[in-house]
Amino acid sequence: MKQVVLIPGDGIGPEIAAAVKEIFKAAGVPVEWIEVAAGIDVIGQHPLGISEESLALIREHGVVLKGPTTTPQGGGHQSINVLIRRRLGLFANVRPVKTLPGIKTPFEGIDIITVRENLEDTYGGIEYYQSPNVAQGLKIISRAGAFRSVYNAFELASHYERKKITCVHKANIHKATDGLFLTVFREVSAQYPEIKAEDILVDNLCMQLVTRPEKFDVLVMPNLYGDIVSDLCAGLTGGLGLAPSANVGRSVVVFESVHGSAPDIAGKGVANPTALLSSALMLLRHIGLFDHANRIQRSLEKSFMDGKVTRDLGGDLTTAEFVSAICEDLKDEIPEQGESKAFVRKKLPALVLSTDSFERLVGIDLYFQNSAIPDQVPEEIGTLRLEAITNRGVRIESMPPEIDKIDVYCARYIASDSAVDQKDIRELLAAFDRLSINWVHVEKLFEMQQGNSFTAI
Numbered sequence: 001m002k003q004v005v006l007i008p009g010d011g012i013g014p015e016i017a018a019a020v021k022e023i024f025k026a027a028g029v030p031v032e033w034i035e036v037a038a039g040i041d042v043i044g045q046h047p048l049g050i051s052e053e054s055l056a057l058i059r060e061h062g063v064v065l066k067g068p069t070t071t072p073q074g075g076g077h078q079s080i081n082v083l084i085r086r087r088l089g090l091f092a093n094v095r096p097v098k099t100l101p102g103i104k105t106p107f108e109g110i111d112i113i114t115v116r117e118n119l120e121d122t123y124g125g126i127e128y129y130q131s132p133n134v135a136q137g138l139k140i141i142s143r144a145g146a147f148r149s150v151y152n153a154f155e156l157a158s159h160y161e162r163k164k165i166t167c168v169h170k171a172n173i174h175k176a177t178d179g180l181f182l183t184v185f186r187e188v189s190a191q192y193p194e195i196k197a198e199d200i201l202v203d204n205l206c207m208q209l210v211t212r213p214e215k216f217d218v219l220v221m222p223n224l225y226g227d228i229v230s231d232l233c234a235g236l237t238g239g240l241g242l243a244p245s246a247n248v249g250r251s252v253v254v255f256e257s258v259h260g261s262a263p264d265i266a267g268k269g270v271a272n273p274t275a276l277l278s279s280a281l282m283l284l285r286h287i288g289l290f291d292h293a294n295r296i297q298r299s300l301e302k303s304f305m306d307g308k309v310t311r312d313l314g315g316d317l318t319t320a321e322f323v324s325a326i327c328e329d330l331k332d333e334i335p336e337q338g339e340s341k342a343f344v345r346k347k348l349p350a351l352v353l354s355t356d357s358f359e360r361l362v363g364i365d366l367y368f369q370n371s372a373i374p375d376q377v378p379e380e381i382g383t384l385r386l387e388a389i390t391n392r393g394v395r396i397e398s399m400p401p402e403i404d405k406i407d408v409y410c411a412r413y414i415a416s417d418s419a420v421d422q423k424d425i426r427e428l429l430a431a432f433d434r435l436s437i438n439w440v441h442v443e444k445l446f447e448m449q450q451g452n453s454f455t456a457i
């Protein structure tokens with residue numbers, strides 16, 4: 001018996017988790033569930049969050065099936081999904097979508113796995129107000145984050161003998177951040193010559209997904225694009241009610257449905273358990289129980305082909321009736337006696353960091369809040385010379401008057417000499433203070449061997 005942690009969650013979570021347990025029991029799956037509470041207490045309706053003991057249990061067992069959990073709006077506990085991902089370092093989110101027999105979809109032959117970086121990008125929650133009218137969010141892409149998700153995508157593709165991986169990005173605009181993700185993708189792809197590696201701009205991908213989705217195989221991308229593109233892929237193959245996922249870390253994998261806790265139908269006995277069941281089948285394949293997974297998969301597909309589906313797919317079955325249909329079909333399914341081949345990821349290779357370094361501090365970008373450009377912005381302080389003032393990244397002298405300016409400007413100072421003297425930065429800030437110009441943040445500009453650490457204006 002393999003022990004697996006089960007988080008039923010809240011809303012429809014307990015109903016669909018019970019459905020999975022019943023189907024596993026009928027199929028004789030050798031899994032023992034260790035149940036852990038998280039989300040909103042179903043009886044008391046108070047927020048439970050997730051306890052330290054539960055996180056320790058998850059770390060100990062390493063394999064989790066998680067039902068959806070409600071995130072209270074405007075207060076209450078933090079999103080349990082975000083908390084689990086961060087606390088357990090679940091660096092990649094894997095979402096396979098496939099056209100299923102019996103499910104009407106606009107296209108045939110879709111079989112796509114999206115792999116989404118899961119911890120970085122704009123999801124780090126690093127956001128500020130620069131002025132009451134201007135909000136800023138930091139998009140962080142690290143070599144480590146990109147490497148772990150890209151490496152996982154290639155390992156997955158290699159294990160399941162997929163032919164092609166496409167890196168999705170917007171490196172023509174996000175030159176540094178998406179540029180780094182793409183660089184790492186190219187480096188890792190060189191280690192897998194048997195898998196065709198391509199890249200595509202995210203906008204072009206979206207257009208092609210809704211015209212020729214069958215041409216894509218495995219997609220790997222930063223967090224935000226992954227969030228959107230994977231839902232698009234789910235929509236192409238029957239909707240969120242069918243979409244499974246896995247959150248992958250070094251030693252923990254959390255399998256869960258893509259949909260949420262569906263409070264509008266919770267307790268009514270009509271929820272479709274397919275997404276959680278399909279996540280559970282991914283889990284079985286992960287631990288090497290392929291035959292059990294395939295047998296349940298065939299019964300599930302037979303129910304679809306017979307038109308035995310829940311309301312969300314146009315049928316009239318309750319959750320219980322749908323589960324009975326699958327369990328009934330299971331009786332006709334002859335268990336396979338094939339070889340079990342668990343997906344064992346090779347030990348994560350050591351991260352190769354860039355050997356480049358910041359050679360020289362060449363200037364600073366100094367952001368200040370003001371309703372207009374002040375009369376007396378310092379032109380020169382020590383080694384620093386004012387090169388340009390920009391608004392939303394555009395030099396103010398190139399902005400036609402009819403274009404709205406925001407109340408946060410950036411003054412770029414570049415070293416007139418060979419390098420910036422650090423004390424000149426402090427003096428420049430002091431000069432802004434004396435002039436009562438409210439500076440809000442400073443970015444240092446470095447020269448590296450392979451170009452600059454900043455973009456030109």
Ligand code: NAI
Pocket residue numbers: 012067068069070071072081240241256257258259260261262263264265270271272273274275312
């Ligand atoms: P949702 O996915 O829960 O529901 C959207 C719509 O899809 C609803 O009409 C719902 O009835 C329907 N639906 C979802 N799953 C279904 C199923 N299995 N069978 C039949 N119909 C289904 O999204 P919503 O309403 O935006 O979120 C509700 C709560 O879930 C929120 O608190 C949100 O934060 C949380 N959530 C949790 C997730 C997780 O735990 N992984 C993921 C997404 C949302």
